[in-house]
Amino acid sequence: MSTQPDTLPDIQADRADAQPVEMLLNMGPQHPSTHGVFRMVLWVDGEKVVDVEPHIGYLHRGSEKLCEGEQYHQIVTLFDRMDYIGNFNNELAYCMAVEKLMGLEVPERAEYIRVILCELNRVASHLLYVGTMGLDAGAMTPVMFSFRGRERVQALFEAVSGARMMHNYFRIGGLKEDVPDNFRELMDELMPILREDVEQSDRILTFNEIFLSRLKDVSPITANEAIAFGLTGPMLRACGYEYDVRKAQPYSVYDRFDFEVPVGLDGDCWDRHWVRVQEMYQSLRIVEQAMEQLPDGPVASPLGRRLIRPPAGEAYVRAENPRGEIGVYLVSDGTDKPYRLKVRPPSFCNLSALRRLLVDTWLADSVVVLGSLDIVLGEVDR
Amino acid sequence: MSFLISVAWSALGLAVMFAVLSVVVLSMVWLERKALGRLQLRYGPTRTGKFGLLQPVADAIKLIVKEDIIPNDSEKAIFWVAPVIVVVSAFVIWVTIPGGDSVVIKHLPLGLFYIIAFAVIGILGLVLAGWGSANKYGIMGGLRSAAQLISYEIPVVLVAAAVAILAQSLDMREIVAAQSAYPYLVVLPLGLVIFFIAGLAEVGRTPFDIYHAESEVVGGPFVEYSGAHWSVFFLAEYINTFAIAALTALLFLGGWGGPALPDVVWFLFKTYAVVLVVFWVRGTFPRLRIDQLMAFAWKVMVPLSFYTVIIAAVYRFYDLPWWSLTILSLAGLAAAGWIIYRRMTAPARRVIQIQERLAAQRGAAPSPRT
Numbered sequence: 001m002s003t004q005p006d007t008l009p010d011i012q013a014d015r016a017d018a019q020p021v022e023m024l025l026n027m028g029p030q031h032p033s034t035h036g037v038f039r040m041v042l043w044v045d046g047e048k049v050v051d052v053e054p055h056i057g058y059l060h061r062g063s064e065k066l067c068e069g070e071q072y073h074q075i076v077t078l079f080d081r082m083d084y085i086g087n088f089n090n091e092l093a094y095c096m097a098v099e100k101l102m103g104l105e106v107p108e109r110a111e112y113i114r115v116i117l118c119e120l121n122r123v124a125s126h127l128l129y130v131g132t133m134g135l136d137a138g139a140m141t142p143v144m145f146s147f148r149g150r151e152r153v154q155a156l157f158e159a160v161s162g163a164r165m166m167h168n169y170f171r172i173g174g175l176k177e178d179v180p181d182n183f184r185e186l187m188d189e190l191m192p193i194l195r196e197d198v199e200q201s202d203r204i205l206t207f208n209e210i211f212l213s214r215l216k217d218v219s220p221i222t223a224n225e226a227i228a229f230g231l232t233g234p235m236l237r238a239c240g241y242e243y244d245v246r247k248a249q250p251y252s253v254y255d256r257f258d259f260e261v262p263v264g265l266d267g268d269c270w271d272r273h274w275v276r277v278q279e280m281y282q283s284l285r286i287v288e289q290a291m292e293q294l295p296d297g298p299v300a301s302p303l304g305r306r307l308i309r310p311p312a313g314e315a316y317v318r319a320e321n322p323r324g325e326i327g328v329y330l331v332s333d334g335t336d337k338p339y340r341l342k343v344r345p346p347s348f349c350n351l352s353a354l355r356r357l358l359v360d361t362w363l364a365d366s367v368v369v370l371g372s373l374d375i376v377l378g379e380v381d382r
Numbered sequence: 383m384s385f386l387i388s389v390a391w392s393a394l395g396l397a398v399m400f401a402v403l404s405v406v407v408l409s410m411v412w413l414e415r416k417a418l419g420r421l422q423l424r425y426g427p428t429r430t431g432k433f434g435l436l437q438p439v440a441d442a443i444k445l446i447v448k449e450d451i452i453p454n455d456s457e458k459a460i461f462w463v464a465p466v467i468v469v470v471s472a473f474v475i476w477v478t479i480p481g482g483d484s485v486v487i488k489h490l491p492l493g494l495f496y497i498i499a500f501a502v503i504g505i506l507g508l509v510l511a512g513w514g515s516a517n518k519y520g521i522m523g524g525l526r527s528a529a530q531l532i533s534y535e536i537p538v539v540l541v542a543a544a545v546a547i548l549a550q551s552l553d554m555r556e557i558v559a560a561q562s563a564y565p566y567l568v569v570l571p572l573g574l575v576i577f578f579i580a581g582l583a584e585v586g587r588t589p590f591d592i593y594h595a596e597s598e599v600v601g602g603p604f605v606e607y608s609g610a611h612w613s614v615f616f617l618a619e620y621i622n623t624f625a626i627a628a629l630t631a632l633l634f635l636g637g638w639g640g641p642a643l644p645d646v647v648w649f650l651f652k653t654y655a656v657v658l659v660v661f662w663v664r665g666t667f668p669r670l671r672i673d674q675l676m677a678f679a680w681k682v683m684v685p686l687s688f689y690t691v692i693i694a695a696v697y698r699f700y701d702l703p704w705w706s707l708t709i710l711s712l713a714g715l716a717a718a719g720w721i722i723y724r725r726m727t728a729p730a731r732r733v734i735q736i737q738e739r740l741a742a743q744r745g746a747a748p749s750p751r752t
Contacts, residue, residue, distance in 0.1 A: 025518050033597040047526075048671050107550075117635055136597050138588065144422035169741070209727060210668045274733070319746025364598050364671045 008334055009066065012224070021045055026361075028298065033136050033367040036202040040186075052358045054351065059381040067341040072098055072172060072308040075341070080166040082343065083379040085128055087294050088114070088121040088157075088324045091170040093319040096251060097328040098172045101315040108319060110251045110299040116187075116290045117169070118358070119283040123198065124153040125322035126276045126283075129374045130201045133273060136371035142205045145381040149197030156190055161265075174300030187291055192348050198280045206277055215270035219369050221266060229353040232346055233324025234275045235373065239267035245320040257289045269365075271374040273328030284345065309336050323347050323374055345382060347375040386696045391479045395487040399476055407620040411438040412659050413654075421665035443611065448607035451723035453516055465508030465607070465614040468676055472618040472625070475500045479628055482638045482645035493554040497629070501584070503727050504618065505531040508593065511615070515606035523602020526594035526672060529584070533590055533679035534583035534590075540576045544570065544694040545633045561706030565636035569704050572711040572718075574634040580657075580683055582625035583675070585601030585619060587660055589667040592675055627656035682718060689714050 037058035043051040063082055067075050073360035079090040092114055099106060106114075125148040134142030153166040160179050169176050180186070221231075223239040236243055244261040246254040262278035264271025310341035312334040318327045319354055324346025331340040350373050357369050412427070419426025425433025426682060450463060478493045480486035490496055511522020546571065547554050549560040567574055583590035594602040602705060604615050631637060631652035638645035668677070693710040696702070 023518060025522070032600060053678060134668065138591065138595060138597060139667060140418075140588075141422050141665050144424060148423060205668075210669065210670060212733075213674060214668060214671060235733070270733070362671055363594075363671075366596070367597050 004059055004365050015158055022050055025152045027366070028055075032056070034370065035132065035375055038370070038375065040358075040366065040370070041073065042358075043181070044363055047363050049358050049361050049363060050267045052366070054354050054356055056348075056351070056380050059377045061254050061382065063382040064341055064343060065244040067338055070336065071336050072310070075338070076170060076177065079301060079376060080168055080343065082382055083321060083323065083376050084165060084325075085125045085376050086121050086166060087167050088117045088170070089319065089321045089354060091167065091178070091321060092118055092252070092327045093317060093321070093328045095172050096317045096319065097315050097330045098310060099129070100317055100329055101310040101313060101332055102172075102303070102308070104301055104303060105175045106301060108253070108295050109178075109297045110301075112290050113175060113179055113299065114170060115252055115254065115257075116287050116294075117157070119286045119290070120153050122283045122322045123194065123280050123287075126152045126280045127153075127198070129276055129322075129371075130273075133368075134205050134211075136298055136367045137211055139205065139211065141210070141286055142201060145204055149201065151193060152190060153196065159186055163308065170272065171300060173303055174298070174299075174353040178299045181230070184291070185201070187287075191288065191291075195281075195284055198277075198284065200321045202277050202280075204256060206274065207291060214364075214368060215273060215372070216265070216268060217229075218269045218365050219361055220266045220268040221353065225356065226267065229348040229356065231324070231348065231353055233321065234272050234279065235324060235350050235353075238262065238264035238271035238275045239337055240265050245318050246350065251317070251319055252287075253290075256293065258367045259283075259285050259289075268378075269368055272372045272374075307336055315353050318344075321322045321364065322348050323376065324350055347377075347379040348382075349375075392488070396477075398734050400473070401486055403473065403476060403621055404617075404626075406624055407437040407617055408442070410620050410624060410657060411441065413657070414664075415442045417658060417661040421662070423592055425606075430441065445613035445616075448608050448609035450611055451606075453606050455516040456606065457514040457516070460510050460645065461606075462610065464507045464511035464514055465618075467510065468504050469507075469614045469618040469621075471500055471503035472621040475625055476621070478554065480558075481628075481649050483555065483558075485649075486554075489538070490553075490556065492552045494542055494552040494557065497625075498542055500537055501538075501622075501625070502531075502623065509605035509616075511607070515603070517606050517750075519599045519601070520603050523593045523599045523605070523676040527603060529672070530583060530586070530590065530675060530679075532667060533676060534580045534677065534683065537576050537580040537679070537683040538584060538685040540684075540691050541573045541580070542629075542633065544573055544687075544690045547691070547694045547698055550698075554632060554637075558632060558639060561636045562639055564704070565634060565639075567636075567649075568692065569707045570634070570711050572686065573632070573694075574713040575715060576658075576683060576687050576690060578630055578632065581630065581665065582660065583679070585626055587623065588664040589670050589674060591669055592672055595669055597669075617686070624653065624657065627653045629641070630656045630694075644712050652745045682722060686714060686718050720745055 017070050022043050022045050025042045025044050026039070027042055028034040029037040039055040039058065041053040041055065061081075062079050067078055070078065075094060076091050079094045080087045083090050098104075099295050127150040131146035134140070134146075157167060158164050160169040160183065160251050163175070168219030171377070196365065221239060223241040224240045226236045226241065239271070240263050242261050242263050245251070248262055259282045264275050310332045312332055312333045314329070316327060316329045322352070325344070326346055327344030327345070329340075329342040330338055333339040336375055352371070354373065361369065404745070415437065416426040427437035430436040430440050438459070441508055452458065469666070475497045477487050478490045478496055480489070508527040508531070509524040510521040512522070512527070545557060545566060546564060549557040551557060586593055593599070599605070604612055607615060628649070631649065635652045635656075637652075638649040640648035692715070693707060697707040697710070
């Protein structure tokens with residue numbers, strides 16, 4: 001039981017020991033399957049990947065540094081733009097960090113609405129993953145089915161927050177405002193259709209024979225290796241390790257819901273896919289329970305409305321994002337702007353295993369493996 | 383003088399063929415976009431003309447007036463000639479594919495042989511296109527196309543040979559006439575399946591669109607082509623798809639034979655039915671990987687096509703009743719289908735076992751956290 005991953009040769013773009021048959025293939029930043037502006041420099045021997053060097057940073061905006069120059073309330077928008085597929089989850093992680101530092105109580109109704117929106121966001125994010133995974137594997141139909149469901153979720157987000165993606169809806173100590181009056185009707189309308197959409201995107205792809213033979217047993221990784229690489233979220237659970245921040249260290253009101261943590265077994269691409277699909281069903285379960293328990297009351301702590309000056313100190317919170325565990329480390333010096341803010345982005349940490357996963361696979365697998373990592377470049381580069 | 387007249391007739395015939403095939407390609411583009419749209423919860427083109435019927439025309443005009451970029455590093459001559467090779471080989475086989483008893487430009491007694499022989503030349507164009515464009519994705523795609531198309535040529539040839547054995551002729555007219563009592567679909571279902579699957583691979587259609595895989599090699603041999611040059615590849619691909627559909631109809635579905643309607647109508651009806659199946663497959667399946675593709679060709683398709691030839695020959699030699707061939711063919715199909723099914727669903731069955739085991743564990747000792 002070693003905690004170290006298998007040793008691999010050092011990364012170097014100009015391999016001194018390169019065989020004459022090896023070819024340097026530059027994939028990205030402009031490539032249809034790199035999920036944004038990711039770049040892989042692949043050494044290929046025919047169709048086999050010999051070595052890979054990932055290049056990141058094409059979307060670097062210095063978000064963490066920008067946070068130091070903004071007041072606490074203004075930072076929410078910057079978190080929206082990190083993982084731009086899981087906006088609500090990111091906002092929640094940031095708000096929790098400030099609330100922890102200030103010892104702020106969040107009204108119960110706000111907590112429930114946060115959970116509902118975060119879990120819907122998880123469903124939307126995983127639906128996007130299913131669609132792009134289909135595209136990476138060469139199937140062009142699933143993306144249409146899964147985007148239909150995602151579009152419905154985003155319509156609800158727009159009704160609630162006014163924006164489809166960059167919501168800026170969570171506030172330190174609560175929410176910007178209460179949900180619209182017809183929120184319950186909207187949700188009653190959405191939930192059965194959304195469940196059907198999830199089921200359809202599941203059925204159309206998950207057990208398709210060609211899809212299975214493309215993904216099953218492709219770059220498996222053991223739980224030990226996954227932990228050594230710092231993989232979290234579906235990447236880790238696919239290895240059979242049952243770790244979910246919502247269960248391991250419940251935050252918000254997650255301890256009040258009954259849900260399971262789906263795990264895979266082999267840690268290969270298909271298990272990652274399967275875990276994500278099952279997570280969608282569990283998220284829908286959470287949303288349904290939260291809608292039943294949704295209490296009345298205020299949605300914002302009065303303290304949160306003012307200019308915030310948290311006491312000097314530091315706080316670290318973690319939360320379960322669709323892509324894995326996000327960590328927000330916040331240092332305050334008592335002024336209205338954070339002294340330092342560091343994010344542990346799940347995509348970035350998951351991407352660190354890319355080389356371990358890609359070496360010795362087929363060129364066609366490199367696309368599928370990258371898809372199964374489900375990275376968002378806005379979060380990797382920040 | 384008679385020589386000149388025959389030349390003039392041939393030229394006229396070629397012009398008509400070109401015009402008809404262009405219309406066919408436009409109709410197929412429209413049909414594909416509409417059929418895929420319906421499979422994918424959308425409408426397909428609706429804005430250009432009634433039902434978007436003018437969309438392919440608009441596309442064609444756009445492609446022709448676009449700038450035709452030739453990369454600086456490319457081998458100019460090869461880069462230029464590759465699309466020509468591909469499109470010529472696509473057009474040339476249509477000289478002798480009959481659309482009806484008398485609807486053919488040049489009737490050849492060795493028609494099937496001619497078609498099979500000229501269909502292979504297109505591969506050369508794809509490899510040259512990949513090589514000449516001085517692009518690594520292009521080279522990758524060109525080499526992939528060479529491996530794929532040569533592998534799948536063998537089943538196509540062998541199954542065509544089996545049909546020729548049954549009909550005792552390589553003449554397309556006689557092959558169709560031999561099916562007047564019953565189409566070869568009935569006696570040789572195995573041959574139809576092999577021919578259709580290998581045909582999909584021959585024209586690089588999903589799930590065998592490996593050499594121009596959009597998400598991997600970004601278009602493969604076509605990656606550096608643009609404008610009119612690219613549209614020529616596009617044209618050839620659709621003509622080839624139509625040719626495979628037409629050959630499936632001619633060799634297995636009884637060609638233009640059918641009651642009441644004129645023979646051309648029957649031919650088009652059957653061919654477009656096969657074309658729709660091709661589109662349906664495209665909307666359904668993901669893409670195979672290159673090693674799976676090659677393994678499928680050499681481990682499944684080639685042995686099965688040999689089996690097809692052998693049962694056809696045995697049937698002819700001993701003059702067995704026709705249903706015996708059907709039984710042999712279905713037996714081969716069932717055996718192969720069962721093996722493929724077991725192999726391809728092996729992971730799925732394992733997954734289900736694993737999930738059952740996990741569920742049993744959970745039921746026995748529920749996790750304290752839940």
